[in-house]
Amino acid sequence: VPIGTPGKLFISGAGVARGYLNKPDLTREKFIANPFIEGERMYDTGDLGRWLSDGNIEFMGRKDHQVKIRGFRIELGEIEHAVLQYGSDLKQAVVEAKESNEGKVLIAYFTASASIDKSELRSFLQGRLPDYMVPAFYVELEELPLTPNGKIDRKALPGVEGEDLIRNPYVAPRNETEEKLVVIWQQVLGIEKIGVTESFFELGGHSLKITRLISEYYKVFDVKMSLKDLFISETLESHSDLIKASKKNEYVEIQKVEDNESYIISDSQRRFWVLSQFEEESAAFNMPAYIELNGNYDIESFKRAIYHVVDRHEILRTVFKVDDSGEIRQWILSKEQLDFNINYLDFREKEENEQFVKSYIEQDSYKLFDLEKGPLLRASLIQLLDDKYVFYYNIHHIVSDGWSNDVLIKDVFTCYEAFKKGENPELPHLRIQYKDYAAWQKKQLEEESFQLHRDYWLTKLSGELSILELPTFNKRPAEKTNKGRMLGLYLSKEISSKLKDYCQQNSGTLFMGLVASVKAMIYRYTGQEDIIIGSPIAGREHFDLENQIGCYLNTLVLRNEVKGNDSFNDLYANVKQTALDAYTHQKYPFDRLVEELDLKRDFSRSAIFDVLIVLQNNGDKKKNITLTSDIADSIIDYGAASSKFDLSLYFEEIDDRLSCIVEYNSDVYDNDLMEQFLKHYKIMLLKLLEQSHQPIAAIDYLSGEEKEKLLCTFNNIKYNPEKLTAI
Template sequence: FVAPRNPTEMRLAAIWAEVLHLDSVSVTDDFFSLGGHSLLATQVVSRVRKAFDVELPLRALFEAPTVAALAARVDAVGRGDLSLQRPPLVAVPRTGPIPLSFAQQRLWFLDRLQPGSPFYNIPSAILLHGGLNLAALERAIQELVQRHEALRTSFHDQADGEAVQHIHPRVEMSVPVTDLEGVPEATRETEALRLAQLEAQKPFDLSQAPLLRASVLRLSEQRHILLVTVHHIVSDGWSNGILTREVGELYGAFSQGRPSPLAPLELQYADYAAWQRGWLRDEALSQQVSWWRGQLSGAPHALELPTDRPRPPVQTANGGTLAIDLGAQLTAELRALCLREGVTPFMALLSAFQVLLARYSGQDDIVVGSPIANRQRSEIEGIVGFFVNTLALRARLTEKMTFRELLAQVKETTLGAYTHQDVPFEKLVDELKPERDLSRSPLFQVMFALQNTGRSVGPQEDGDAGVLQPMQVDSGTAKFDLSLLCGDYGDDIGGLLEFNTDLFDRGTAERMGKHLVSLLKSAVNNPGQSLWRLPLLDEQERHQFLVSWNDTSRESHAVTTMHGPFEAQV
């Protein structure tokens, strides 16, 4: 352990300890070997901005991954090498019409095209262990809606055709309960999942607040499922983590007769929307778009994966999901590779996924979409709203490229995209004007995501250390042809392969999942191997292809006449 030696190192070490949830940090410790990843690196950069009044690119933490090295960078910036490029984010008055953010504007437009669609519902199911205090839960949900303006916001047309958001002073919430104790125990869980899926598919009317629903399924006296559905226009994946955590804290406090333990919020999503509209224009927008224009110039219009059925003329949203699990051993091997190569698990998994797509499609130029939290400022980390942005990450695979070389390329591409993540995807599509095809989404048709937010734990009634256990709800939709949606839970990485059921059979998705795991095992164990020689087949498939399907021997019968073989064939 090497203690901080100057004020810059002291402040940086304190920031690292806060972000990584450690008691202390040595100035020689590597950020990523301590458990850091891109999302936590973004939080470090936002705190550095606030503490030192300097602007560091995310790349700086990858290039200087120790407190000592980063402190030298910060001191250099402090001498005037870089300057702040963005205006401060401050609260705006609520006296006039409040604009939508760019992302909200796109969802508003899509909702007008397909009103009543559940396509952008975000469903959550949380298993509650222990007795349920319904009054405390309803009060917690009500407090949550009052705390976050986005949850009591509705959206309306103005006379000029522009949409505005209206924040209601208060909306009343109720949490209805459906009792399933009368359902036979053998089918109770199945019925609960069916009801959860029905709830997930109920549409919202964006002109009616709140754009959040909550209900409870009672399985037994000690087991309940809390269903929460929110529209994407006011929330995102990070926000769902906030909602789960805060409802747990509020429920625990209200169950024990205590007041809310949550500190008031200084900013709300409407403040962010106004800030984004204010600075991301003219030269600031042009600089950001210019990088993306160069990055995506000449990218293919479509990823031509082999499908089980012809592609419908208009893109559909019918979907299914398939579980993917790397297991503890492969996860540990993946982490070891990442530390050796100076990349994150996100970059390594994205590389493997892009190789799989290249091998299936026969293309060597692959563009994959990936959501990014887009919370680059510490002031907005605790706000519920639609902050998430989407990045188009391109990989160009050459004939002799190894997996190690692809990792280096993906790292550079990803860090560049992080630096230019401020351009909303909707704005990027408007600026680049890609060839439009109603049967496909623009720029990419396949998505990859890795959630690093961990598992959600919250207090229960009577102070029990019970778990608010998130459950997977299959909404029956797919926004893209394929989506690999992973979660990093520490000891293991797992998740879902979401596929469009109008294109792919479940059996095809299952093979893709198996091939991805096989490819990743080979790449982790031999990153110097050619991308095109990394095996996709596991031992069972290899035996089937090479042995079982080639076992074509037949018993031979002696023939004594010239016409005998013809007669036998007939």
């Protein structure tokens, strides 16, 4: 791995043991072939580390002591270290992540020689750790459980109860609205006895759960709340005030359609179908994913669970064909017609079996789906050891999205646990299926309220739409390709903290700050003032869509005019308003918008925008990245990728830093340009935050080395005037 990039620590040489006594499976797992010296072996320590620029290796903790919660990769040891700094009375501490009420939560276990005020301990940690690393529960024990070897037995740590959660002083609900809100909050957060002065976010709420609140409020109170309002108002009593002040909007269920041979498709499905007719485009809409499973699994029960989920969600048994009238329709197949099978692969006898798994996944990831015949889901259970598996699946975007993948996994494991016990799985009742949503969406588009959404977007995107013209030496292919590459870097603690503080002080979100800064960078690179970017949004505002699998994802178009004389403060305010307006009108399908605009088709580009920005805060992306201290100032090359747009920027909060991954079309832009873009963006962002009142055109984003080259090296020309010839 490059300098500064985390990797696993291995030991090789004459001192490496032959293996574990009478434990062949563990020996096979830990003692592997040395890829650098033929015939030698090396030992997998299970630890993580990284090279430093001086040649030393920095220890970064153990791989099995890292967790991912709400999209954040967390090193438990870092939290434990912070807990132990609280005071001399606190003797031992261990932090564990456990499943609780629809998600993982952090639990701090500790022993102490004197009474510890848990509220003060939490306040202490809030001043030293990012919010997502502060434990939600605090459990004091007389002693920590130990294994026979004297190590802390994490599996023996007890569960948590309500009193282990740090709470504000309890204030009971004072009216019927607050009583109903308490019930909703308890269901969404999985916490009992919630008071009206408590904060949704302090109780473990986040953006995805706010989406659930919006759906619940619509169903119970007949009001439609905005994300903006609920982000600003955190307490239960403030939500009560918002509901009382809101205009009633009667809740309407999504109606079921009558059974038929085939059904209409949604706008997003139509666009994916059209794009998938081009072979190279089709593979770009594959959504491969895998999960490592540790422990003894009942293979037959696991297979049965997957089959049950496929049977439960009609969309997983759906294919797409043109009917006799020439219309693209969706057809729902029976289990027998679908011919869906789960692959079981036993790699236990293969040496370096993890490499076989990697190769298998890489090959299948680009394997095309047949939209007319199906199935549009492939699943494999791969066994590496007696107690280690990989569950791999690949699904086409026309029947799924990131949220759906979470539903699929949750359903599979709920069914597995039930089948293993000989019980029937208890899953939320699905009153409707995707075909009902597609018909409902079509009906919604005909209503007068949707005319307002349509008018907003047609006005916002009226006139000539600019196209991105970043400098490049490559000639753009006549037809758009998906050949891409991924580069990444990490923003320092200082820059990340400054950006978050700036957004909070200006009553906005981190996403708005990222969009504004990227637009400022694009303006400085191109001089273009009309800058258009896209960003995905879940598209599940209706309560009935929460537990569904299907393609509900919508895309927002964010168009702003950037002037050189504008300050970053001006641009941020402009982007903030644009984003809030886009959220308000998010129901109008992007795919319908593309058709409505009647654009002149340019087969070398994407429709409307060429740049996509994503802030990943829902855990969809799985990257094996852990940061515990400052990382080297270097660009990381993640290798080849399938690029759907000219330029896609994926941001993610990791510890108290922001990571930025750029996925670019390598047929359009070269690697040097993208490396330069990332380096300049890092400098530009810091300068924008430090000089937010200065004109954007005056912000200096060149490094000292670049200035030296431009001003001195390139101008260091020696000449003799006497030898010049005048013409």
